[in-house]
Amino acid sequence: MLGVFVVVGAATGFLLTAMERQAAVLQATALESQHEALAEIMDDSIKSAVDFQIYQAAPNIGNGPLAPGNSSGDWLVCVNQNGTREFHFDGGQIEYQQTENGVVQKRVFPGASRSPSNDQQPNGQPNSGEPTNGQPIFNSNLGIVQAQWDVTTTVDQVPFNVFGVPLQMQ
């Protein structure tokens, strides 16, 4: 009886370890899927924007046109025909806020970090300037709106790059 207990206990422990690993993989997949959805939302918002700005600080959004922004920052505001979409990186997560007809919807995507591996331009040429570690995740270099961030899951690190060209820039 004790031998059976030992065998069943060892097998159960091993099985629990495997299940824990599989749960970590599923959690990583879920987190990646969330940020993939965020990237699609961001890409759609940028491409359909009739007005957009990048800010380094929290913007004051009114009913009028957007105030002039910066070439890079952690705030991205896109205005399209349906409403306003704001993206904000606060150092550990990306907040997405959608305002349509006065209705505000907010979603938070955790696990984001600045991309330290951003050592390549989109055309494959390496950046020759200062290291990009610590740079804001939004910029409009090269004439296109870019968003680059990393997602650190329980298993791996997933880089996300969004390249979008708004309607007024096409």
Next chain:
Amino acid sequence: MSWICPIRTDRNCGRNRGALPRLRGRVERRSIVTYGIQWSKLCIVPTEVLQRCLILRARRPRDLAPSSRSVDNRAQDGARRYIVMSLCSPRPRQRGSAPGLRLQSAFSLVEVLASLFILTLSAAGITAAWRLADYQELLTRVDRRAERILRQYYELQTFAPPDSRPFTVNASPAQSPVTGYLYYPRSIANQTGSTGVGKLIPFSLSLTNGTASGTSQLVLTYTVPSFGTQASRQVTKTVVLNP
């Protein structure tokens, strides 16, 4: 199979020694003898029952033997008793001596080997299933990342200003492809940290110029790692660019 039958001495046997059940009927006697023989074949007879049976036979052999049995039957019954004693009672007690209070708890060699065998089989099965699930999950994630990268560069090549495009269509010198990695696993020592990632599954993205106009396409190629008997294979994804 002796590994499923731990031989133990019950305390009740020592406590109730001498208090043997009386056998009054023939059916009851037969049932006791029959059980003793069958359990001895399987070797799962408790020592208490076996000892009671043997003591009964030693003290009152005439009561145990049915009156209608012949001499041959008695001889055969004696042989069965010898089998019982030789298989499951390594040290037959002497007449009149009661069993002592002794507790035996140990594993036989067959028991340990069988446990190790079952444990090894379980570990191998769980590990194989675990690795297969991990591998399939990795393939799925890598495939999605490849499609995402291809979609990003399609947007870039299509809508970005000409100076910012990664490739130039119909360029005279061959352009170097854009390379990168699809999988950045975290190091074992840095599971709780944020740094220390490896680089696996490299990909290569290039532009293929077609002969006709509007047939240029982006080609993304990466190599899937091998798993078990499956050899590593190359996966190619393409997207045709708008003219």
